[in-house]
Amino acid sequence: MNNIVLRTILSFIGLVLLQVLVCSNVNFLGEINPYIYVVFILLYPVINNRLLFLFLSFLLGYTIDIFLDSGGVHAAASVAIAYIRPLFLKFSFGAAFDYQSIKFSNTDFSRRLIYFLLLIGIHHLILFSLVIFDETKTVLILRQTVYSSIFTLILSLLLSSLFSKKET
Amino acid sequence: MQQLFNFFIKNKTFVLFLLLFSYALSLTIQSHEYHRSKFLNSSNQITGSVYGTFHSITQYFNLKQENRLLLEENNRLKTKVFNQKDSIPVDSVLEYKYDLFPSLVYKNSYALPNNYLTLNKGKNDSIKEDYGVITSKGIVGIIDATSKNYSRVLSVLNTNSRVNVKLKKTNYFGTLSWDGKSPEITQLKDIQDLVKLSVGDTVVTSGYSSTFPPNIPVGSVESFDLNDTKDLYIIDVKLFNNMKNLEHVYIIKNTDINELKTLIISNE
Numbered sequence: 001m002n003n004i005v006l007r008t009i010l011s012f013i014g015l016v017l018l019q020v021l022v023c024s025n026v027n028f029l030g031e032i033n034p035y036i037y038v039v040f041i042l043l044y045p046v047i048n049n050r051l052l053f054l055f056l057s058f059l060l061g062y063t064i065d066i067f068l069d070s071g072g073v074h075a076a077a078s079v080a081i082a083y084i085r086p087l088f089l090k091f092s093f094g095a096a097f098d099y100q101s102i103k104f105s106n107t108d109f110s111r112r113l114i115y116f117l118l119l120i121g122i123h124h125l126i127l128f129s130l131v132i133f134d135e136t137k138t139v140l141i142l143r144q145t146v147y148s149s150i151f152t153l154i155l156s157l158l159l160s161s162l163f164s165k166k167e168t
Numbered sequence: 169m170q171q172l173f174n175f176f177i178k179n180k181t182f183v184l185f186l187l188l189f190s191y192a193l194s195l196t197i198q199s200h201e202y203h204r205s206k207f208l209n210s211s212n213q214i215t216g217s218v219y220g221t222f223h224s225i226t227q228y229f230n231l232k233q234e235n236r237l238l239l240e241e242n243n244r245l246k247t248k249v250f251n252q253k254d255s256i257p258v259d260s261v262l263e264y265k266y267d268l269f270p271s272l273v274y275k276n277s278y279a280l281p282n283n284y285l286t287l288n289k290g291k292n293d294s295i296k297e298d299y300g301v302i303t304s305k306g307i308v309g310i311i312d313a314t315s316k317n318y319s320r321v322l323s324v325l326n327t328n329s330r331v332n333v334k335l336k337k338t339n340y341f342g343t344l345s346w347d348g349k350s351p352e353i354t355q356l357k358d359i360q361d362l363v364k365l366s367v368g369d370t371v372v373t374s375g376y377s378s379t380f381p382p383n384i385p386v387g388s389v390e391s392f393d394l395n396d397t398k399d400l401y402i403i404d405v406k407l408f409n410n411m412k413n414l415e416h417v418y419i420i421k422n423t424d425i426n427e428l429k430t431l432i433i434s435n436e
Contacts, residue, residue, distance in 0.1 A: 017218070020215075020218075020219075021218075021219075021222045024277070027278075027279050027412075030279065030351075031279040032279075033279065050181045051180065051181060051184055054181065054184050054185055054188060055184070055188070058188040058192070061192065062192070065195070066209065066210060066212070066215055067210055067215050067218075067219075067275075068210070068277065068280075069199075069209050069210050069277075069282075069284040069286075069320065070199065070280065070282070071195045071196040071197075071198060071199025071200070072191070072192035072193065072194070072195025072196040072199070073192075073196050073199075075188070075191075075192035075195065076189055076192035076193055076196060079185060079188045079189050079192060080189060082185075083181070083182075083185040083189075130193075130196050131280060131281065132281055132348075133196070133200055133281075
């Protein structure tokens, strides 16, 4: 149990630092940045206290917001995907997910890809809608969402496979 | 009452989600309005020291370019001194006096619609809000929040930013703002259509606000167009500063700012 708590705290701090110091300064092609910290929400243990999980997701997003001076956009997007996550777990890994604990490292790559893609897509859509905050710029919002999602997806798949190797 | 409690306990996850989400939304909406996003920001002690530690490593990467910039500035200032005929002119009564503080940029962004910078000077160095920030090439922004050791700058690349500037040739003044598109181009508005313009004209600060002294370079006219009602120009100004790469900046303190403020208040 303590091991899980320690890992959660370490990955929280590690991802925040990775995000604000490295990933937010990539500016690929001028404006595309990956938002790698969502991996924390994606890979949070399936059996959990949902209230604590929601609160931690909010805290993670809000910490990023404070570092990046972006108001509450990351907090809002993070809480939203944390809340709808069980739905997508069911959709991607089948209905049996809450009876047995899924180890993300043991799941199919294709299922994991769908799960990551959907949640990252929704997160980025909420994020950029709030960042740009202008209904006349829908095309810009969608473009940024697609490009950044691809970037985040690739990095998060790499990062998750890196961590799952450590487990075995 | 009992039912109400039962409802909350039953839906506690949803209630918590709603609470946190609406709080985050309210923070977002406030951050889109100028002068209301001051509570927790990157100028606090923890984020400042994290950025500072990281900066002490990354600063080595741009040393060459920074040295070149400083050398260029030295060169320009020396040329000015050597070619000065008289002794330095005495300040007239009407002109403000300005103090400059050198500072380092700890954090910079330019890809968002609302960009901020974090500097390594704060209240302990007598830095306050509404002080201007420039580099040797041009303006950067205005300080909008300070803590003990750090301060946050509202960049000119922020859709909330408004700076009073003028055309150097004709002295017509207008407002510099940003449309959030390119980090190199800002927009100068409120210049009347009868003003003669040409591409390449220099834009400088007007000196009508107490933040910036007059005649600090801003940028050059890239292109211009009339607005919808055909009476005012919308001018694209290419910034002299490379906002993507800022390291050494100067904070400008107007030593008469308190006197000016009391004057404005007493006028109202």
